Amino acid sequence: MSNESEGNFVTTDGRNIGGVMMEMKNITLRFGGVVALENISFNILEGEVRAIIGPNGAGKSSMLNVISGFYIPQEGEVIFQGSPRPSLKPFEVAHQGIARTFQNIALFEGMSVLDNVMTGRLTKMKTGIFSQMIWAGKAEREEIENREAVEKIIDFLEIQAIRKTPVSRLPYGLKKRVELARALAAEPNLLLLDEPMAGMNVEEKQDMSRFILDVNSEFGTTIALIEHDMGVVMDLSDRVVVMDYGRKIGDGTPDEVRNNQEVIDAYLGVSHD
């Protein structure tokens, strides 16, 4: 599998990995004098699960924010689906088919799970505010279509029992799942997950891993995720980017990365014997 970075191959479990979906070229991001990302290049292939790992402060979240278009790097360019991406507003990014979840859950706490997931359909609603107020004809049909799509996601993520529960009453693990549901509701091509398993217990992590894999294989969604838990990352992802102090120190399949001396040093510390 030497030509992996060029794409177009079939994984051992039968999924099709396509061509390059997104390419980062020599990205450098600075906040004042602080260099958050330094000359980073890697790509994301269509249909793969791509992980970005690294110790605290390595620049993972900054990287994800560059991918999502929230940060504009001072140097380098992001090429999305073949063409360089200009500076975009968040809703424009959403229209491009990119959806994300957040490290610190960002749901509407007072709203029900169902309503929260429905907000993920916003980009799919085309009727104007007035016809939605009158609630007849096209607006009604549209709502029904969107509700159906949302119900399928609720079924997929097995959150039927909390459909009508206000989000503020849910435990942490379920909130994470609701956030994933909202991101999926946008039917993204590229799904960005910022520490989807942070703060979860073993059982919740297993559930979440299962859902992430299912999303990838059922919908063919490309997934880029940031994660702390090495074990989880190695099991989930097709390829891993390793970062440390804003630099890329490793890139490759989980096995390659695991045996990379620089990665071992960064992650486990250098032994002084």
Add this chain to the structure above:
Amino acid sequence: MNTVSTNELVSIPALLLRNVSIRGDMPAYREKEFGIWQSWTWSQTSLEIENFALGLRDLGVEKGDFVAIVGRNRPAMYWAMVAVQMLNAVPVPLYQDSVAEEMAYVLEHCGAKYVIVGDQEQVDKILEVQESVSGIEKIIYFDAKGLRKYEHSRLSSFIEVQEKGQSLRESQLTKLDKIRSSITLDDICVMLYTSGTTGRPKGVVLSNRNIIETSKNSAEFDNLKSSEETVAYLPMAWVGDFIFSIGQAYWTGFCVNCPESPETLNTDLREIGPSYYFAPPRVFETQLTSVMIRMEDAGNFKKWLFEKSMALAKRVGGNILDGNSVGVIDRIKYFLGDIFIFGPLKNTLGFSKIRVGYTAGEAIGPEIFEFYRSLGINLKQLYGQTEASVFITQHPDGEVRSDTVGVASPGVELKVAESGEVFYRSPGVFIEYFKNSESTGETKDRDGWVATGDAGFVEEETGHLRIIDRAKDVGKMLDGSLFAPKYVENKLKFYPNILEVVVFGNGREFCTAFINIDLIAVGNWAERMNIAYSSYQELAGHDLVMGTIKEHIEEINQSISEDSMLAGCQINRFLVLHKELDADDGELTRTRKVRRNIIEDKFSDLITALYDGSSSVSTETEVTYEDGRKGSIKATLTIHDTKTIDISQRMAAE
């Protein structure tokens, strides 16, 4: 289509044909999916089943084949069962929460070549089983989620099989009709594995005659109509579900509603409002516990009103339900209570429309039973077994008592042997235990009398049967007094704090007990008391919890001492177990009955400590996690002494 005459109603597929012809447009199944109740009429159901049957036939299912079915209650799973029957093959429903090892035994035993499963979880288990059991040729799954990447040479989806059947419909339907009409009353209808409180599960073979006759008799007993609504949520492998959701449903033509997921059951119950309802005592206990917990959190006025109303209901509710005479003022009060408390409460529980409700499987605590009756819910008891196609005795309307299990069901004869063991004979009596003629011979004699394994007696005046305990569990204490563990356990289990109890004392000087606390109830209490805990084990070992349990035991000791026959069963010493008794560890059956021998074996060190006077004991126990991995728990348990009432002194004083 011509109406099918009664003497042709010899099988479930025949009943299906009849239902299509007389009530084709009435709903047969509903399932909540994507947040909406989807429904299928009898005509649609028949089409679904026929197509699936044609597809199965194409795969090679033949008369007499055993086809295992594993999944939660969904219309498709029920259709699969009837489709198998349509080919005169035998459906074998299995408990979906069985671990792979248990499934392997059963699949090997019945030699199933085909397994129809609900989802990926079950597929994974069967694939694991396949490594040791060779006969399985094909796995048919319903929910494709997560299965896309699997190697599909031995996997087919339900839909694929159905579509294949559909395409063969024109050419093959007459052949299917031929098989369907060749089914006789004496062919096997279904094989159900008993969960077995002792030893390996046994395959109970039930004929069409067993199921059809029993369904007919029991439906007539309660005057069931085609307009009944039921919610199917109990394990499909349990004989009760087979009789209620298939036997009676097809006989009377009522609608079976399947919940969206096991977690949404309460919402779904409330939305459907079943008129015919069935639940083991545990479900009623859990619901009562959750009501009581929520009332504890309510404001003072609400609490006061609830307590007042329940006291009134306890006094008159049951009598009103039974049609006994009740004073006008009480009736007015009860009417008001119904508007403000009982009605809304019943509605919350989903019990507003219940016309006939049954509890069975285990003895229900009299207080729990009375609670539901006093709300005006016609809850009755039923005593049955897989070997009897469920029904042995049941309560007729108006004759409901918590201390009996009712009178012999229609067509059932009862007799009590010298030893006190209850025997029965009925049209529902099973044919045999599959590949186990030895056990068949032990249980069923040549005249068709079946031993229940329960000790009891029939009341002369009323004909009601009273069950004391499992015949093999009833024993004698060292001083010769009667030992009936179940009786004591049930009294204790009424306390919301206590989930499970195992009482020991057979052949011993005094009685002792293992207690499992109810984590939900006690956890809620701990929260209010500001007691921090991190696990079941920690909470179970807390001094305040121990104190409460001790109080409960002393209360029941008091009440037991009032019954001179059973006064010896008072509990002298107890401990709270460090783990919850669990079916995965073999301590309970899949229907959550206590397996005494296994517990006695496994915790023998604890029992020794209960009897040798020590005040604490250290132990280590192996546990099995849900995914089959094993681990162990270490704990030091304290043993507490409890006050008992000495009846000899008391009698002397009187």
